[in-house]
Structures are given as structure tokens and as C-alpha cells.
Amino acid sequence: MRKIITNTFMTLDGVMQAPGGPDEDTDSGFEYGGWSVTQWDHVMNDAMIEAMKHPYDLLLGRVTYEIFAAHWPLLKDDPTADLFNRINKYVATNSLTNATWENTILLNQDTIDQIRALRLSDGIDLQVHGSANLIQSLLHHGLIDQMNIWIYPLVIGKGKRLFGEGTVPSNFKLVKHAISTTGVIITSFEHNGKIPIGSFAS
Numbered sequence: 690m691r692k693i694i695t696n697t698f699m700t701l702d703g704v705m706q707a708p709g710g711p712d713e714d715t716d717s718g719f720e721y722g723g724w725s726v727t728q729w730d731h732v733m734n735d736a737m738i739e740a741m742k743h744p745y746d747l748l749l750g751r752v753t754y755e756i757f758a759a760h761w762p763l764l765k766d767d768p769t770a771d772l773f774n775r776i777n778k779y780v781a782t783n784s785l786t787n788a789t790w791e792n793t794i795l796l797n798q799d800t801i802d803q804i805r806a807l808r809l810s811d812g813i814d815l816q817v818h819g820s821a822n823l824i825q826s827l828l829h830h831g832l833i834d835q836m837n838i839w840i841y842p843l844v845i846g847k848g849k850r851l852f853g854e855g856t857v858p859s860n861f862k863l864v865k866h867a868i869s870t871t872g873v874i875i876t877s878f879e880h881n882g883k884i885p886i887g888s889f890a891s
Contacts, residue, residue: 691808692834693748695817695824696740698725699851700841705821706848708841713756714849721845728841732869740837744813747773748804750820751782757818758790779807779815781823801830808832821849828856835879836861842872860884 698708707713707722714722749757757773764770778793781800788795796803804827807815817824827833838851865877 691810691812692814693804693808693817693827693832694745694814694835694837695820695827695833696837697819697824697851698839698841700724700843700845702844702846703850703852704845704848705819705851714752716849717847719848721848724843724845725839725841728869728871728873730870730873732867733839733871733873733875736867736875741769741772745816746777746779746813748779748781748807748815748817748820748823750823751780751785752822753819754778754780754782754785754788754790754793758788758793762790779804781820781826801826801832804832805830821851821853824851825853825855828852828859831857831859831880833880835864835877837875837877840874840876858884 697705699705706719707715708725709723710726711722747757757778761770761773774791776792778790779796780788780793781796781804783797783800785795785797796807817827824833860881860883861878862881863876864879865875867875869875
């Protein structure tokens, strides 16, 4: 079975929209695009290299896929671009019917059934980058094995959130963490069953 691993930059109040630039995702008039960029340091760089060194394919929502497809194929002699161009890109979409980025596979039938079958197949792990809407569907159907969440020391107040309405209650186990020099908390969580209930009452 292949693991599905999400990778998310998130503010303290849970916003994950447009961390990489002002024009990345302006949906609903979002005006704080690029909020993660100035926080970067060597600790985060090392963590990113570690997370990306193991073989994986990409599983993306349509919006993130289109952002990636407009950027990575244009870069030359860039290790990340070379990797992203080479590996398989599985895209969960109900609207995209054609894709020109090499090694793109469109999941545009019953996407959840297709993702479930993909997860149960033999092969390398699947990494999800960004893809806010897709993550909501994966959470709802219990299809996430590991969540890598980088928590930034700022609040925005509005925007697409990692844990939106309808999130299924779940228990997670912290398996790795680090803190950057800029205060970003770098975490990895694995799904750990249902929420354990207790009481402090005597």
C-alpha cells in the first residue's frame, strides 16, 4: 500500500491559502499571498530536503496543479524542477480534461474511488502539496496517512483553512518536530485512530 502524505504551510489560525506569492491564489479576495516567504531559514531548507529525498509521486488538486504546471516546467537545471517534471503527477479534478505537463495522470471520474485504488496499489508514496480542497476530501474519507504541517507564527483571520468545516474528528500522533530560527514549528503527524475521551472530574 502507498502512503498519502500531505505537506502544508499553515498560520497559527489554520490558514493555508497562497503561502508562496501574492498571485498564487486570490480566491475570495485573499490579499496576503506570500505570507510564508520571508520566514525561510536553513532549518526549514534542511527539513524540506529531507522530506523530498525519498521517492514519491505527486497527488494534487486542480488549482495547485495548474500553479505548478505554469512554473516548474519552465525552470532549467533546478533539482526540484527536474524531480517534479520526471515523476508522476496525479490530479484530482472534475473540470480538467487535458494536461500538457509530462507524466500527468488525470483522476477525473470518481476521484475518491480512484485515489483509494491508487493508495492500495503497489508503488512509491504519494505526496500532496497545497491542494486545500483536495485535503478536505481526503480527511473526510480517512485517506491521509501522514500530515507534515509547518506552523508559522502569524495569524491572518481569513482564507482557506487546513481543517475546514466537515473535518472528521480524528486522533493523530506526533512523530517528528523541529523549530526554525524564525519560529516556524515543523511537525509530522501520523493518523492514530479515534479521539480518546477522558475526564478530569473526580
